[in-house]
Amino acid sequence: MAKNTPQAIRGTQDIFEDAEAFSFVVDTFERVRKLYRFRRIEMPVFEKTEVFSRPLGETTDVVTKEMYSFEDRGGESLTLRPEFTAGIARAYLTNGWQQHAPLKVATHGPLFRYERPQKGRFRQFHQINAEILGAGEPQADVELLAMADQLLRELGIEGVTLHLNTLGDPDSREAWRAALVEYFEAHRGDLSEDSVTRLEHNPLRILDSKDRGDMALVKDAPTIDDYLTDEARSFFGSVTSGLDAAGVTWRRSSRLVRGFDYYRHTAFEFIPDEGSAAADALGSQSTVLGGGRYDGLMETLGGAHTPSVGWAAGIERLAMLIPTRPTETPDLWFIQDDPGSESLARELLAIVRREGIWSDMAFSGSIRKQFDKVKRDLAAVRVVAVQTDVDKDIIGRIRLRDIWDEAPPVRERLKGALSKYYVIDDDSGTRVISLIRRKK
RNA sequence: GCGAUCGUAGCUCAGUUGGUUAGAGCGCCGGUUUGUGGUACCGGAGGUCGGGGGUUCGAGACCCCUCGAUCGCCCCA
Incomplete structure (x- = not known):
């Protein structure tokens, strides 16, 4: 400490x-x-x-x-x-x-x-x-x-x-209160110490005393119904x-x-x-x-x-x-495939967030460490791996990978978000989404 | 205000009838296995044992005080 x-x-x-x-x-x-x-x-x-x-x-x-x-x-x-x-x-x-x-x-x-x-x-x-x-x-x-x-x-x-x-x-309450005081006063000797004090200051409170003996007395105490x-x-x-x-x-x-x-x-x-x-x-x-x-x-x-x-x-x-609810996790977790893709990853992160997709990315760390961290901390996310240097003719490519089976579907939402900003190509075989070029 | 129990690394806890440099797991940091399917490997940092006083040759362990936590009483959501 x-x-x-x-x-x-x-x-x-x-x-x-x-x-x-x-x-x-x-x-x-x-x-x-x-x-x-x-x-x-x-x-x-x-x-x-x-x-x-x-x-x-x-x-x-x-x-x-x-x-x-x-x-x-x-x-x-x-x-x-x-x-x-x-x-x-x-x-x-x-x-x-x-x-x-x-x-x-x-x-x-x-x-x-x-x-x-x-x-x-x-x-x-x-x-x-x-x-x-x-x-x-x-x-x-x-x-x-x-x-x-x-x-x-x-x-x-x-x-x-x-x-x-x-x-x-006020009339009912006063009459009831007076009746209660009279009743408990008559049984003063059987009241708990706390309740004797309550009798002076706040006699109504005797009614919800937790003391066993008090509770027995309270059972036969006058109720408000008789004074309403x-x-x-x-x-x-x-x-x-x-x-x-x-x-x-x-x-x-x-x-x-x-x-x-x-x-x-x-x-x-x-x-x-x-x-x-x-x-x-x-x-x-x-x-x-x-x-x-x-x-x-x-x-x-x-x-x-x-x-x-x-x-x-x-x-x-x-x-x-309240019943425990599942922790809310990001839909996407970005991982940079190579050091040079940092600014592209940042760009994509900003875009998907603008489009309402919950997403996050580590500040640093090797790919291995980043994967490890995602696995430990999160229950159901998808990882976006970003690459930039494989093909000079395109901006970059990304792969979606499920960390857990329960991960909610996000691929279509991601593609929808990206296609607002890029011409994209989704290879049905490799499942790699290529960012061909920026729009306008 | 009153009572009970408790207080050891970031977290959860071990620490034998008081005896040498206080431990583990997890987390954290670094690295390895080139790249995920809760669990791989190696290394490392981190504690004046809540604080103060006392008993003792010697206290994390015993006593006192104090601060804090937890639970209960009073009262209240």
Whole structure:
């Protein structure tokens, strides 16, 4: 290990092998969000600290110990975004995007959280994100979830199910919360240490405790269903029937909650099914995509009541779940048959690339070494051997050779590309393509 | 913030109860067999064993601290 080389920051990643999977997730997301007509937006990576501390709540873990905050040279407290939603809400208000409401937006990029890294969790991580701003209708929830569902489908991810719950409107939620506190307070002695703390700060969180004893208590805890107002009940009914109509399969999960206070009504997570390969791949970081309705958020940033729904998904986690795909290799690999053919090879390389044929060539090395390298690194390519000095009457000749049997057909495409620039002759016996002369 | 395991060449790893110049495979570089059908031959470079301190006649191996990695808890995508 080079002792004078600075180390990367803990929890950051240098992605090489997995970068293609990462990019596949982003490309697929871009394609699907266009299908659903979500507008692409770009957001700053940092904001004034209050953009996050106000909506998320001053006492939440994210704000108190997980934010990358610092003072700029003007003495202002800034923070690297720990999530997308608050920044998007701020942009909605400061740019007057109300005029576009209801507004469907999508973005992706890095987020930062000062956490202990583990499987599927990093300090700089990446999410894709979708929001519908200024829409209080349950149909907005359905639209958003239908997109998420199709995205996972198109990524080829299997064994992941949509878990759905409602937190009700503020009245329902408050009544439920009070009932939960009363219930757990009565069993305080049986709660785990962590859950006693949660009872003070975030009683809803006790519901997804991993502690055995807690889980037994949770089983008999009051559920939201007993506290839903008629309005909230009907809202949730519209969401679920809309999902059924859209062909999105879902599972009711009455103990699913959200950490932040601004969430209302719909809350959801796509979670790997127990025992599935996906569950195995993700370790204890089970949620792959999560979100909900946040009707109360805009007010915390001084805006008018603006009902909205959104979700975010970890790109790294999604990338861990996508089926491995064959490495994409060049259609052609150029090898110079003699040292004098370097500039012709370069010329041909430029031409075939211009014509959309994936191709590559080594910078140096003997023919033998070049063949060896092609064999080692590539799964299915064809080699173009270039000769110039055999016949002074022609420009040069090339031979196509299959490195592997599985190599996809490229000969006709190559000839098509070359004949735009040269008069060529394809000898049916020797299979040698001669470049007779340049056109015009 | 808490806990467990781990840290030897670019990569994957060996290194016996602490004992002489720290090894292998792969990769890399050079050359040979004149030119491919995952595997030919020869040679070479590359490690202050994460870092610091300690125990010992002697430490890659033992102890402490530190940094990092991995996995889990908290929390979350």
